[in-house]
Amino acid sequence: MKLFRPFNVVVDFETGNLTPGKKITRYLSDIQHFFLDKEKVKAVLAKENPLVYEVIYAEVPEEPGHLAHCTTIIYPGKVGNEFFFTKGHLHEKLETAEIYFTLKGQGRLIMASPDGEECEVLEMFPGSASYIPPSWSHRSVNVGGEPLIFYCIFFADAGHDYATIDKTGFPKVVLERNGEVVVENNPNWKKA
Amino acid sequence: MKLFRPFNVVVDFETGNLTPGKKITRYLSDIQHFFLDKEKVKAVLAKENPLVYEVIYAEVPEEPGHLAHCTTIIYPGKVGNEFFFTKGHLHEKLETAEIYFTLKGQGRLIMASPDGEECEVLEMFPGSASYIPPSWSHRSVNVGGEPLIFYCIFFADAGHDYATIDKTGFPKVVLERNGEVVVENNPNWKKA
Numbered sequence: 001m002k003l004f005r006p007f008n009v010v011v012d013f014e015t016g017n018l019t020p021g022k023k024i025t026r027y028l029s030d031i032q033h034f035f036l037d038k039e040k041v042k043a044v045l046a047k048e049n050p051l052v053y054e055v056i057y058a059e060v061p062e063e064p065g066h067l068a069h070c071t072t073i074i075y076p077g078k079v080g081n082e083f084f085f086t087k088g089h090l091h092e093k094l095e096t097a098e099i100y101f102t103l104k105g106q107g108r109l110i111m112a113s114p115d116g117e118e119c120e121v122l123e124m125f126p127g128s129a130s131y132i133p134p135s136w137s138h139r140s141v142n143v144g145g146e147p148l149i150f151y152c153i154f155f156a157d158a159g160h161d162y163a164t165i166d167k168t169g170f171p172k173v174v175l176e177r178n179g180e181v182v183v184e185n186n187p188n189w190k191k192a
Numbered sequence: 193m194k195l196f197r198p199f200n201v202v203v204d205f206e207t208g209n210l211t212p213g214k215k216i217t218r219y220l221s222d223i224q225h226f227f228l229d230k231e232k233v234k235a236v237l238a239k240e241n242p243l244v245y246e247v248i249y250a251e252v253p254e255e256p257g258h259l260a261h262c263t264t265i266i267y268p269g270k271v272g273n274e275f276f277f278t279k280g281h282l283h284e285k286l287e288t289a290e291i292y293f294t295l296k297g298q299g300r301l302i303m304a305s306p307d308g309e310e311c312e313v314l315e316m317f318p319g320s321a322s323y324i325p326p327s328w329s330h331r332s333v334n335v336g337g338e339p340l341i342f343y344c345i346f347f348a349d350a351g352h353d354y355a356t357i358d359k360t361g362f363p364k365v366v367l368e369r370n371g372e373v374v375v376e377n378n379p380n381w382k383k384a
Binding site: 008066131132 | 195196197198199200201202203204205210250252256257258259261287288289290291293301303305310312314315318319320321322323324325326327328343345346347348
Protein backbone atom coordinates (compact mmCIF):
# COMPACT_ATOMS: atom_id res chain seq x y z
CA MET A 1 0.00 0.00 0.00
CA LYS A 2 1.40 3.38 -1.03
CA LEU A 3 0.96 6.01 1.68
CA PHE A 4 -0.09 9.48 0.60
CA ARG A 5 1.40 12.14 2.92
CA PRO A 6 -0.74 14.37 5.14
CA PHE A 7 -0.73 18.09 4.31
CA ASN A 8 -2.36 21.37 5.25
CA VAL A 9 -3.94 23.95 3.01
CA VAL A 10 -4.95 27.29 4.49
CA VAL A 11 -8.29 28.94 3.79
CA ASP A 12 -8.71 32.68 4.26
CA PHE A 13 -12.24 33.16 5.66
CA GLU A 14 -12.39 36.74 4.35
CA THR A 15 -11.18 36.31 0.76
CA GLY A 16 -11.80 32.60 0.18
CA ASN A 17 -8.23 32.14 -0.98
CA LEU A 18 -6.96 28.57 -0.52
CA THR A 19 -3.17 28.10 -0.37
CA PRO A 20 -1.55 26.22 -1.98
CA GLY A 21 -4.30 25.72 -4.52
CA LYS A 22 -5.09 25.56 -8.21
CA LYS A 23 -7.50 28.23 -9.37
CA ILE A 24 -10.05 28.13 -12.16
CA THR A 25 -11.94 31.25 -13.22
CA ARG A 26 -15.32 31.58 -14.92
CA TYR A 27 -16.27 34.77 -16.72
CA LEU A 28 -19.71 35.78 -17.91
CA SER A 29 -18.82 34.69 -21.43
CA ASP A 30 -18.21 31.14 -20.13
CA ILE A 31 -21.75 30.73 -18.75
CA GLN A 32 -23.71 33.28 -20.78
CA HIS A 33 -26.14 30.80 -22.31
CA PHE A 34 -27.59 29.93 -18.89
CA PHE A 35 -28.93 33.42 -18.18
CA LEU A 36 -32.57 34.16 -18.92
CA ASP A 37 -32.23 37.58 -20.50
CA LYS A 38 -30.20 37.04 -23.67
CA GLU A 39 -30.37 40.73 -24.66
CA LYS A 40 -29.03 41.85 -21.29
CA VAL A 41 -26.18 39.32 -21.56
CA LYS A 42 -25.23 40.77 -24.95
CA ALA A 43 -25.40 44.33 -23.63
CA VAL A 44 -23.13 43.50 -20.69
CA LEU A 45 -20.63 41.59 -22.83
CA ALA A 46 -20.46 44.46 -25.32
CA LYS A 47 -18.95 46.55 -22.52
CA GLU A 48 -17.10 44.08 -20.27
CA ASN A 49 -16.71 40.43 -19.40
CA PRO A 50 -17.10 40.28 -15.62
CA LEU A 51 -15.52 37.59 -13.49
CA VAL A 52 -18.46 35.62 -12.10
CA TYR A 53 -16.73 33.05 -9.92
CA GLU A 54 -13.49 31.31 -9.00
CA VAL A 55 -12.83 27.84 -7.64
CA ILE A 56 -9.56 27.06 -5.86
CA TYR A 57 -8.75 23.37 -5.48
CA ALA A 58 -6.41 21.64 -3.05
CA GLU A 59 -4.37 19.07 -4.97
CA VAL A 60 -5.51 15.57 -4.06
CA PRO A 61 -5.37 12.37 -6.15
CA GLU A 62 -8.59 11.84 -8.11
CA GLU A 63 -8.84 8.31 -6.76
CA PRO A 64 -11.23 6.25 -4.61
CA GLY A 65 -10.78 6.85 -0.88
CA HIS A 66 -9.66 10.45 -1.32
CA LEU A 67 -11.64 13.61 -0.61
CA ALA A 68 -11.41 16.60 -2.91
CA HIS A 69 -11.82 20.02 -1.39
CA CYS A 70 -11.90 23.55 -2.71
CA THR A 71 -13.22 27.01 -2.05
CA THR A 72 -15.67 28.76 -4.35
CA ILE A 73 -16.00 32.54 -4.54
CA ILE A 74 -19.02 33.88 -6.42
CA TYR A 75 -18.78 37.61 -6.94
CA PRO A 76 -21.83 39.82 -6.38
CA GLY A 77 -23.63 40.81 -9.54
CA LYS A 78 -26.63 40.31 -11.77
CA VAL A 79 -27.53 40.05 -15.42
CA GLY A 80 -30.78 42.00 -15.56
CA ASN A 81 -32.54 40.78 -12.42
CA GLU A 82 -30.85 37.36 -12.32
CA PHE A 83 -28.11 36.86 -9.74
CA PHE A 84 -24.64 35.55 -10.62
CA PHE A 85 -24.29 31.78 -10.20
CA THR A 86 -21.99 28.85 -10.85
CA LYS A 87 -22.39 26.73 -13.94
CA GLY A 88 -23.53 23.81 -11.81
CA HIS A 89 -23.06 20.12 -12.39
CA LEU A 90 -23.89 16.54 -11.63
CA HIS A 91 -21.21 14.08 -10.59
CA GLU A 92 -20.10 11.59 -13.22
CA LYS A 93 -20.06 9.06 -10.42
CA LEU A 94 -23.64 10.15 -9.87
CA GLU A 95 -24.37 8.66 -6.47
CA THR A 96 -21.84 10.65 -4.45
CA ALA A 97 -22.65 13.45 -2.03
CA GLU A 98 -21.03 16.86 -1.62
CA ILE A 99 -21.02 19.43 1.18
CA TYR A 100 -20.95 23.22 0.84
CA PHE A 101 -19.85 24.93 4.03
CA THR A 102 -20.48 28.67 3.75
CA LEU A 103 -17.91 31.03 5.20
CA LYS A 104 -19.14 34.43 4.03
CA GLY A 105 -22.01 36.05 2.16
CA GLN A 106 -25.58 35.11 1.33
CA GLY A 107 -26.63 32.59 -1.28
CA ARG A 108 -29.03 30.01 -2.54
CA LEU A 109 -28.16 26.44 -3.47
CA ILE A 110 -30.36 25.01 -6.23
CA MET A 111 -30.45 21.21 -6.40
CA ALA A 112 -32.37 18.95 -8.75
CA SER A 113 -32.90 15.23 -9.15
CA PRO A 114 -31.29 13.71 -12.28
CA ASP A 115 -34.58 13.96 -14.23
CA GLY A 116 -35.18 17.50 -12.90
CA GLU A 117 -38.61 16.56 -11.56
CA GLU A 118 -37.55 17.25 -8.00
CA CYS A 119 -35.96 20.57 -7.07
CA GLU A 120 -34.91 22.02 -3.74
CA VAL A 121 -33.39 25.35 -2.85
CA LEU A 122 -31.47 25.88 0.40
CA GLU A 123 -30.27 29.14 1.89
CA MET A 124 -26.51 29.61 2.23
CA PHE A 125 -25.15 31.88 4.97
CA PRO A 126 -22.07 31.91 7.22
CA GLY A 127 -22.04 28.62 9.13
CA SER A 128 -24.54 26.78 6.92
CA ALA A 129 -23.31 23.33 5.94
CA SER A 130 -25.51 22.32 3.03
CA TYR A 131 -25.80 18.64 2.25
CA ILE A 132 -26.04 17.80 -1.44
CA PRO A 133 -27.09 14.14 -1.30
CA PRO A 134 -25.98 11.58 -3.89
CA SER A 135 -27.47 12.15 -7.38
CA TRP A 136 -28.62 15.79 -7.03
CA SER A 137 -27.31 18.36 -9.51
CA HIS A 138 -26.24 21.58 -7.81
CA ARG A 139 -25.73 25.24 -8.63
CA SER A 140 -25.04 28.04 -6.18
CA VAL A 141 -26.16 31.65 -6.47
CA ASN A 142 -24.86 34.80 -4.80
CA VAL A 143 -27.88 36.84 -3.68
CA GLY A 144 -25.94 39.36 -1.57
CA GLY A 145 -23.81 42.44 -2.03
CA GLU A 146 -20.48 40.83 -1.13
CA PRO A 147 -18.67 37.71 -2.38
CA LEU A 148 -20.33 34.41 -1.49
CA ILE A 149 -17.55 32.18 -0.19
CA PHE A 150 -17.92 28.50 0.60
CA TYR A 151 -15.72 25.49 1.23
CA CYS A 152 -16.67 22.34 -0.73
CA ILE A 153 -15.88 18.70 -0.03
CA PHE A 154 -16.63 15.82 -2.38
CA PHE A 155 -15.41 12.38 -3.43
CA ALA A 156 -12.11 12.90 -5.28
CA ASP A 157 -13.11 10.40 -7.97
CA ALA A 158 -16.65 11.83 -8.43
CA GLY A 159 -15.89 13.66 -11.67
CA HIS A 160 -17.96 16.52 -13.09
CA ASP A 161 -20.80 16.14 -15.58
CA TYR A 162 -21.40 19.61 -17.05
CA ALA A 163 -22.88 18.33 -20.30
CA THR A 164 -26.25 17.40 -18.80
CA ILE A 165 -26.70 20.89 -17.33
CA ASP A 166 -25.63 22.42 -20.65
CA LYS A 167 -28.63 20.68 -22.20
CA THR A 168 -31.25 20.98 -19.45
CA GLY A 169 -30.37 24.00 -17.30
CA PHE A 170 -31.82 24.02 -13.77
CA PRO A 171 -35.58 23.87 -13.06
CA LYS A 172 -35.43 27.04 -10.93
CA VAL A 173 -33.91 30.50 -11.26
CA VAL A 174 -33.08 33.03 -8.53
CA LEU A 175 -34.06 36.62 -9.28
CA GLU A 176 -34.41 39.97 -7.61
CA ARG A 177 -37.93 41.42 -7.72
CA ASN A 178 -38.72 44.68 -5.90
CA GLY A 179 -35.60 44.27 -3.79
CA GLU A 180 -36.55 40.74 -2.72
CA VAL A 181 -34.82 37.47 -3.57
CA VAL A 182 -37.31 35.21 -5.31
CA VAL A 183 -37.10 31.66 -6.67
CA GLU A 184 -39.12 31.02 -9.82
CA ASN A 185 -39.53 28.27 -12.38
CA ASN A 186 -37.02 28.44 -15.21
CA PRO A 187 -38.96 28.86 -18.46
CA ASN A 188 -35.93 27.57 -20.39
CA TRP A 189 -35.57 24.36 -18.42
CA LYS A 190 -35.65 21.20 -20.54
CA LYS A 191 -36.46 17.81 -19.06
CA ALA A 192 -33.44 15.49 -19.21
CA MET B 193 -33.07 4.90 -6.88
CA LYS B 194 -34.23 6.34 -3.55
CA LEU B 195 -33.48 10.07 -3.28
CA PHE B 196 -32.21 11.37 0.03
CA ARG B 197 -33.38 14.96 0.64
CA PRO B 198 -30.98 17.91 0.84
CA PHE B 199 -30.71 19.63 4.22
CA ASN B 200 -28.78 22.31 6.07
CA VAL B 201 -27.10 22.11 9.41
CA VAL B 202 -25.74 25.27 11.00
CA VAL B 203 -22.30 25.52 12.57
CA ASP B 204 -21.56 28.22 15.13
CA PHE B 205 -17.96 29.32 14.46
CA GLU B 206 -17.55 30.58 18.04
CA THR B 207 -18.93 27.65 20.06
CA GLY B 208 -18.64 24.78 17.56
CA ASN B 209 -22.29 23.90 18.09
CA LEU B 210 -23.83 22.09 15.10
CA THR B 211 -27.62 22.22 14.78
CA PRO B 212 -29.46 19.92 14.45
CA GLY B 213 -26.86 17.42 15.58
CA LYS B 214 -26.22 14.42 17.79
CA LYS B 215 -23.65 15.04 20.50
CA ILE B 216 -21.23 12.62 22.11
CA THR B 217 -19.13 13.62 25.11
CA ARG B 218 -15.80 12.27 26.32
CA TYR B 219 -14.66 12.83 29.88
CA LEU B 220 -11.20 12.29 31.27
CA SER B 221 -12.30 8.95 32.74
CA ASP B 222 -13.14 7.75 29.21
CA ILE B 223 -9.62 8.26 27.87
CA GLN B 224 -7.53 8.15 31.06
CA HIS B 225 -5.36 5.21 30.03
CA PHE B 226 -3.86 7.16 27.12
CA PHE B 227 -2.21 9.81 29.29
CA LEU B 228 1.46 9.42 30.19
CA ASP B 229 1.34 10.40 33.84
CA LYS B 230 -0.86 7.79 35.53
CA GLU B 231 -0.43 9.37 39.00
CA LYS B 232 -1.54 12.77 37.75
CA VAL B 233 -4.60 11.21 36.09
CA LYS B 234 -5.54 9.58 39.40
CA ALA B 235 -5.02 12.84 41.27
CA VAL B 236 -7.26 14.78 38.84
CA LEU B 237 -9.98 12.12 38.85
CA ALA B 238 -10.01 12.04 42.65
CA LYS B 239 -11.25 15.65 42.53
CA GLU B 240 -13.20 15.95 39.27
CA ASN B 241 -13.85 14.32 35.92
CA PRO B 242 -13.35 17.10 33.37
CA LEU B 243 -15.06 17.16 30.01
CA VAL B 244 -12.24 16.75 27.48
CA TYR B 245 -14.10 16.91 24.19
CA GLU B 246 -17.42 16.79 22.39
CA VAL B 247 -18.31 15.68 18.89
CA ILE B 248 -21.57 16.82 17.27
CA TYR B 249 -22.67 14.82 14.23
CA ALA B 250 -25.04 15.78 11.45
CA GLU B 251 -27.35 12.84 10.79
CA VAL B 252 -26.48 11.22 7.47
CA PRO B 253 -26.97 7.58 6.36
CA GLU B 254 -23.87 5.49 7.09
CA GLU B 255 -23.87 4.27 3.51
CA PRO B 256 -21.58 4.39 0.47
CA GLY B 257 -21.82 7.66 -1.45
CA HIS B 258 -22.67 9.72 1.62
CA LEU B 259 -20.40 12.11 3.51
CA ALA B 260 -20.48 12.26 7.30
CA HIS B 261 -19.72 15.59 8.93
CA CYS B 262 -19.40 16.81 12.48
CA THR B 263 -17.78 19.41 14.64
CA THR B 264 -15.28 18.56 17.37
CA ILE B 265 -14.65 20.79 20.37
CA ILE B 266 -11.60 19.96 22.50
CA TYR B 267 -11.55 21.95 25.70
CA PRO B 268 -8.31 23.53 26.91
CA GLY B 269 -6.57 21.59 29.63
CA LYS B 270 -3.70 19.30 30.56
CA VAL B 271 -2.96 16.28 32.68
CA GLY B 272 0.43 17.12 34.09
CA ASN B 273 2.20 18.63 31.11
CA GLU B 274 0.24 16.68 28.49
CA PHE B 275 -2.43 18.56 26.56
CA PHE B 276 -6.02 17.33 26.26
CA PHE B 277 -6.67 15.28 23.11
CA THR B 278 -9.22 13.11 21.37
CA LYS B 279 -9.12 9.35 21.71
CA GLY B 280 -8.14 9.03 18.06
CA HIS B 281 -8.94 6.27 15.62
CA LEU B 282 -8.38 4.51 12.35
CA HIS B 283 -11.22 3.95 9.91
CA GLU B 284 -12.63 0.44 9.73
CA LYS B 285 -12.77 0.99 6.00
CA LEU B 286 -9.10 1.83 6.32
CA GLU B 287 -8.36 3.42 2.99
CA THR B 288 -10.64 6.44 3.33
CA ALA B 289 -9.51 10.01 3.88
CA GLU B 290 -10.82 12.63 6.30
CA ILE B 291 -10.51 16.42 6.47
CA TYR B 292 -10.29 18.58 9.59
CA PHE B 293 -11.11 22.20 8.90
CA THR B 294 -10.18 24.31 11.93
CA LEU B 295 -12.50 27.15 12.91
CA LYS B 296 -11.04 28.30 16.23
CA GLY B 297 -8.11 27.67 18.56
CA GLN B 298 -4.67 26.15 18.23
CA GLY B 299 -3.94 22.46 17.93
CA ARG B 300 -1.82 19.64 16.66
CA LEU B 301 -2.98 16.73 14.54
CA ILE B 302 -1.03 13.52 15.13
CA MET B 303 -1.25 10.97 12.33
CA ALA B 304 0.38 7.56 12.02
CA SER B 305 0.57 4.86 9.40
CA PRO B 306 -1.28 1.62 10.31
CA ASP B 307 1.94 0.01 11.61
CA GLY B 308 2.89 3.22 13.46
CA GLU B 309 6.29 3.36 11.75
CA GLU B 310 5.42 6.65 10.04
CA CYS B 311 4.15 9.58 12.06
CA GLU B 312 3.36 13.16 11.06
CA VAL B 313 2.14 16.09 13.11
CA LEU B 314 0.40 19.06 11.51
CA GLU B 315 -0.46 22.39 13.09
CA MET B 316 -4.16 23.26 13.39
CA PHE B 317 -5.23 26.92 13.42
CA PRO B 318 -8.20 28.92 12.13
CA GLY B 319 -8.42 28.29 8.39
CA SER B 320 -6.17 25.22 8.30
CA ALA B 321 -7.73 22.37 6.32
CA SER B 322 -5.73 19.31 7.33
CA TYR B 323 -5.77 16.34 4.99
CA ILE B 324 -5.75 12.96 6.70
CA PRO B 325 -5.01 10.64 3.78
CA PRO B 326 -6.42 7.12 3.52
CA SER B 327 -5.01 4.69 6.13
CA TRP B 328 -3.57 7.17 8.64
CA SER B 329 -4.74 7.02 12.27
CA HIS B 330 -5.48 10.46 13.68
CA ARG B 331 -5.70 12.22 17.02
CA SER B 332 -6.07 15.94 17.63
CA VAL B 333 -4.67 17.90 20.53
CA ASN B 334 -5.64 21.31 21.94
CA VAL B 335 -2.43 23.22 22.66
CA GLY B 336 -4.06 26.60 23.32
CA GLY B 337 -5.96 28.38 26.06
CA GLU B 338 -9.38 28.31 24.38
CA PRO B 339 -11.49 25.51 22.86
CA LEU B 340 -10.07 23.97 19.70
CA ILE B 341 -12.96 23.77 17.25
CA PHE B 342 -12.86 22.01 13.91
CA TYR B 343 -15.29 20.76 11.29
CA CYS B 344 -14.68 17.17 10.08
CA ILE B 345 -15.74 15.47 6.88
CA PHE B 346 -15.32 11.76 6.16
CA PHE B 347 -16.86 8.86 4.24
CA ALA B 348 -20.17 8.04 5.94
CA ASP B 349 -19.49 4.30 5.73
CA ALA B 350 -15.87 4.57 6.96
CA GLY B 351 -16.58 3.31 10.47
CA HIS B 352 -14.34 3.85 13.51
CA ASP B 353 -11.64 1.50 14.70
CA TYR B 354 -10.80 2.51 18.27
CA ALA B 355 -9.55 -0.92 19.31
CA THR B 356 -6.22 -0.64 17.51
CA ILE B 357 -5.44 2.68 19.22
CA ASP B 358 -6.49 1.19 22.57
CA LYS B 359 -3.69 -1.35 22.10
CA THR B 360 -0.98 0.73 20.47
CA GLY B 361 -1.50 4.36 21.45
CA PHE B 362 0.06 6.98 19.15
CA PRO B 363 3.82 7.13 18.43
CA LYS B 364 4.01 10.79 19.51
CA VAL B 365 2.76 12.87 22.43
CA VAL B 366 2.26 16.64 22.64
CA LEU B 367 3.50 18.26 25.83
CA GLU B 368 4.19 21.64 27.33
CA ARG B 369 7.80 22.19 28.37
CA ASN B 370 8.95 25.58 29.66
CA GLY B 371 5.88 27.21 28.13
CA GLU B 372 6.57 25.70 24.71
CA VAL B 373 4.55 23.12 22.81
CA VAL B 374 6.78 20.14 22.08
CA VAL B 375 6.22 16.86 20.25
CA GLU B 376 8.06 13.87 21.70
CA ASN B 377 8.15 10.13 21.21
CA ASN B 378 5.55 8.26 23.25
CA PRO B 379 7.38 5.87 25.58
CA ASN B 380 4.18 3.82 25.95
CA TRP B 381 3.64 3.32 22.25
CA LYS B 382 3.39 -0.32 21.18
CA LYS B 383 3.96 -1.41 17.60
CA ALA B 384 0.76 -2.78 16.04
